[in-house]
Amino acid sequence: MQQSPKYELIANELRKRITTGKYQPNELIPDQVALAEEFGVSRMTIKKAIDGLAMEGLLYTRRGDGTYVMGDISLKIEQNSPAEEHLGLTASFEEGRVTSKIIQFDIRFPSESLQKHLKLEKNEPIFEILRLRLLDGRPYVLEHTYMPQKLMPGLDEAVLMNSIYAYLKNTVNLKLSGAYRRIHALFADELDVKYLECKEGDPVLEVEQVSWLDDGTPFEYSFSRNKYDARSYNVLDIG
Amino acid sequence: MQQSPKYELIANELRKRITTGKYQPNELIPDQVALAEEFGVSRMTIKKAIDGLAMEGLLYTRRGDGTYVMGDISLKIEQNSPAEEHLGLTASFEEGRVTSKIIQFDIRFPSESLQKHLKLEKNEPIFEILRLRLLDGRPYVLEHTYMPQKLMPGLDEAVLMNSIYAYLKNTVNLKLSGAYRRIHALFADELDVKYLECKEGDPVLEVEQVSWLDDGTPFEYSFSRNKYDARSYNVLDIG
DNA sequence: GAGTGGTCTAGACCACAAG
DNA sequence: TTGTGGTCTAGACCACTCA
Numbered sequence: 001m002q003q004s005p006k007y008e009l010i011a012n013e014l015r016k017r018i019t020t021g022k023y024q025p026n027e028l029i030p031d032q033v034a035l036a037e038e039f040g041v042s043r044m045t046i047k048k049a050i051d052g053l054a055m056e057g058l059l060y061t062r063r064g065d066g067t068y069v070m071g072d073i074s075l076k077i078e079q080n081s082p083a084e085e086h087l088g089l090t091a092s093f094e095e096g097r098v099t100s101k102i103i104q105f106d107i108r109f110p111s112e113s114l115q116k117h118l119k120l121e122k123n124e125p126i127f128e129i130l131r132l133r134l135l136d137g138r139p140y141v142l143e144h145t146y147m148p149q150k151l152m153p154g155l156d157e158a159v160l161m162n163s164i165y166a167y168l169k170n171t172v173n174l175k176l177s178g179a180y181r182r183i184h185a186l187f188a189d190e191l192d193v194k195y196l197e198c199k200e201g202d203p204v205l206e207v208e209q210v211s212w213l214d215d216g217t218p219f220e221y222s223f224s225r226n227k228y229d230a231r232s233y234n235v236l237d238i239g
Numbered sequence: 240m241q242q243s244p245k246y247e248l249i250a251n252e253l254r255k256r257i258t259t260g261k262y263q264p265n266e267l268i269p270d271q272v273a274l275a276e277e278f279g280v281s282r283m284t285i286k287k288a289i290d291g292l293a294m295e296g297l298l299y300t301r302r303g304d305g306t307y308v309m310g311d312i313s314l315k316i317e318q319n320s321p322a323e324e325h326l327g328l329t330a331s332f333e334e335g336r337v338t339s340k341i342i343q344f345d346i347r348f349p350s351e352s353l354q355k356h357l358k359l360e361k362n363e364p365i366f367e368i369l370r371l372r373l374l375d376g377r378p379y380v381l382e383h384t385y386m387p388q389k390l391m392p393g394l395d396e397a398v399l400m401n402s403i404y405a406y407l408k409n410t411v412n413l414k415l416s417g418a419y420r421r422i423h424a425l426f427a428d429e430l431d432v433k434y435l436e437c438k439e440g441d442p443v444l445e446v447e448q449v450s451w452l453d454d455g456t457p458f459e460y461s462f463s464r465n466k467y468d469a470r471s472y473n474v475l476d477i478g
Numbered sequence: 479g480a481g482t483g484g485t486c487t488a489g490a491c492c493a494c495a496a497g
Numbered sequence: 498t499t500g501t502g503g504t505c506t507a508g509a510c511c512a513c514t515c516a
Contacts, residue, residue, distance in 0.1 A: 005504060026455055031482060042506045047483080060416060060453060063483045064513030071455040074356040075419045075447065117313040177299060180314045183472040185424035185444035185465075203442030203467070205424035208314065216265055216299060216310040226424075228442070233422040235474060244485060270501060281487045286503080302502045303494030 007048040010039050014049060018058050018069055028066045029059070057236050076236070097136055102160050103195070104130035107149060117210055117221040118148055125149040131160060132195045139196050140230060145222040152219075168219070177214040183207050183233050196227045203228040246287040249278050253288060257297050257308055267305045268298070296475050315475070336375055341399050342434070343369035346388060356449055356460040357387055364388040370399060371434045378435050379469060384461040391458075407458070416453040422446050422472050435466045442467040 004012075017023045029035075032050070036043045050067055053059045057076075061067045106128045110120050118126065129145040145164070147155070152172050159167045168174045184206045188198040198204065204225050211220040243251075256262045268274075271289070275282045289306060292298045296315075300306045345367045349359050357365065368384040384403070386394070391411050398406045407413045423445045427437040437443065443464050450459040 007504080033482090042508090043483095044485095044507095045505060047485095048504090050483095057417060057419075060455060061483060062453060062514075064481080065515075066482060068455065071358070071451075073419045073449055073451070074358075074457070075421055075449045119310070119313075178296065178475070178477040180296075180312045181474045181476065182314055183422050183444070183474070185442040185467040187442060187467075201440055203424040203426055205422070208471075210312055210314045212310075212312065214299060214301065216307065218313070228424040228426070232447075233472075235420045235422070236417070237420065238417045246485080272501090281489090282502095283488095283504095284486060287485090289502095300502060301495075303500080304496080305501060 006039075006041055007045050007052070010035075010041070010046065011049040011052045013039075014053060015056075015058060018053075023069045025069050026071045027069055029069060031066060055238055057238055076234075098140075099134045099137070100161050101132040101134065102129070102157055103132055104128065105157055105160060110146070114146055114221060118146065118218045120148055127152075127155055129160060130191075140226070142191060142195050142225045143222060144225075145220060147220050148218075151217070174219065175214045176211055176219070177216075179209050179211040181207055181209045185228075188227075192225055192227070196225065196230075198227050205231065205233065207233060245278075245280055246284050246291070249274075249280070249285065250288040250291045252278075253292060254295075254297060257292075262308045264308050264310045266308055268308060270305060294477055296477055315473075337379075338373045338376070339400050340371040340373065341368070341396055342371055343367065344396055344399060349385070353385055353460060357385065357457045359387055366391075366394055368399060369430075379465070381430060381434050381464045382461060383464075384459060386459050387457075390456070413458065414453045415450055415458070418448050418450040420446055420448045424467075427466075431464055431466070435464065435469075437466050444470065444472065446472060 014023075014029070017029075023029050030038070032043050032046045035046045039046065050059060050061065054061060057073070058070055059067055060070055107125050108128060109122055110118065110124070110126045112122075114120065114126060115122055120126065125148075127145075127147045127149055129143070129147070131143045131145070132139060133141045133143060147164075149155075151174065152168065154171070155164075155167070159171075165176070168176065185203050186206055188196070188200060188202040188204045192198045192202070192204055193200055196204075205228060206226075207224045209220070209222050209224070210218055211222075212218045253262075253268070256268075262268050269277070271282050271285045274285045278285065289298055289300065293300060296312070297309055298306055299309055346364050347367060348361060349357065349363070349365045351361075353359065353365060354361055359365065364387075366384075366386045366388055368382070368386070370382045370384065371378060372380045372382060386403075388394075390413065391407065393410070394403075394406070398410075404415070407415065424442050425445055427435070427439060427441040427443045431437045431441070431443050432439055435443075444467060445465075446463045448459070448461050448463070449457055450461075451457045
């Protein structure tokens with residue numbers, strides 16, 4: 001294969017046609033046979049491209065009828081704040097908008113709870129990191145992060161100033177594959193008051209997360225806490 | 240086709256083998272060629288079944304290596320409260336555990352905001368519903384729901400006592416296809432205090448949602464509010 | 479009935495992991 | 498080098514929508 005599979009290249013082209021308005025919302029796009037002919041591929045390859053775009057919420061298909069461009073979803077348009085990704089904050093905003101202040105950076109042995117979350121023995125050290133992420137210089141989210149040292153022995157403060165995810169991908173060459181999240185509302189604690197410009201008793205949105213690699217190894221357990229009016233967590237649920 | 244496609248039947252069988260422990264966590268399952276032979280189907284059909292299970296987080300594949308059963312994810316096991324679904328509460332719990340108290344059931348013209356969310360003209364009436372859902376008799380979630388009358392002219396209080404989703408599916412024969420959600424933390428309001436056993440100033444977890452049918456028509460705009468310690472919202476994010 | 483998307487096949491070649 | 502999963506094909510049949 002060239003680099004990306006055909007179905008992905010085709011999906012990119014179709015996505016462009018949708019976003020540029022060549023294919024209009026709630027209108028039919030050409031049928032799969034026609035597209036297969038246009039792109040010079042088999043119909044199954046077109047189907048796979050369309051399936052991907054349907055998963056993204058850009059298209060929907062009706063058996064016996066055709067494939068339509070999804071009409072705009074009001075909530076999605078209103079505030080397109082990105083929170084689906086497990087790619088970290090840095091990837092969600094333009095270069096330079098997100099900065100980090102390291103409040104704590106320690107290495108220690110894991111508690112029982114962390115041993116369970118990260119599948120570690122009690123003698124395998126973890127990094128404990130507390131970072132305040134700032135958006136355009138204003139406090140945005142307070143991140144408590146725990147990661148096994150053995151997976152990333154070279155982690156240091158220079159890395160923490162930027163994106164941990166970029167470091168994992170580019171330097172350590174770890175492939176991350178998934179995350180499980182639990183979202184709560186709770187009271188601000190002392191740290192939130194200190195760093196997030198919260199008042200005592202303010203609600204806080206907390207995203208608790210376990211992330212793992214493509215072989216199923218957990219590599220991160222974290223809490224991200226936001227002031228109640230600073231951010232929402234958005235989910236698109238198809239099918 | 241019989242009823243379900245082959246890949247779905249095969250996925251069900253594989254799921255059973257995983258949950259019963261016949262396939263053990265972090266272990267290889269038979270390769271696709273072997274499975275294709277066992278089930279008497281082509282390899283692509285096996286692949287499709289495996290892809291589905293990978294999306295569910297039960298399997299993961301490594302090119303050049305094999306297909307493994309996903310190891311347990313700590314957060315997922317700890318509290319398996321169901322919140323991914325847009326199928327409503329009734330489907331998430333056993334028969335009889337969830338009951339409803341109708342606090343308000345009106346029909347009126349939509350506000351500008353609702354016109355936008357539900358893609359309605361100002362002269363197209365909506366149902367406005369306020370329901371308290373109880374779990375085992377205890378207040379659980381307060382649901383503010385807005386739905387276009389034209390899509391479900393026969394909606395009445397008897398339906399609201401049970402599941403709106405079951406009514407849409409079985410009686411009106413509408414197929415729901417997706418939802419977009421925004422999750423916030425905020426202060427309890429007067430209604431929360433009155434119905435959810437909240438104190439004033441307590442944090443509340445709110446799920447704001449727009450749902451639509453398979454033709455892209457929005458059919459529901461809702462807020463669901465939970466007391467901060469009553470529930471979390473869980474998300475599995477693969478790939 | 480005509481035309482659409484959904485499924486499925488039998489085979490092929492490629493990319494990749496591991497010995 | 499061997500064996501795995503990922504992609505892709507050319508064609509077939511089916512289920513469904515709509516006129």
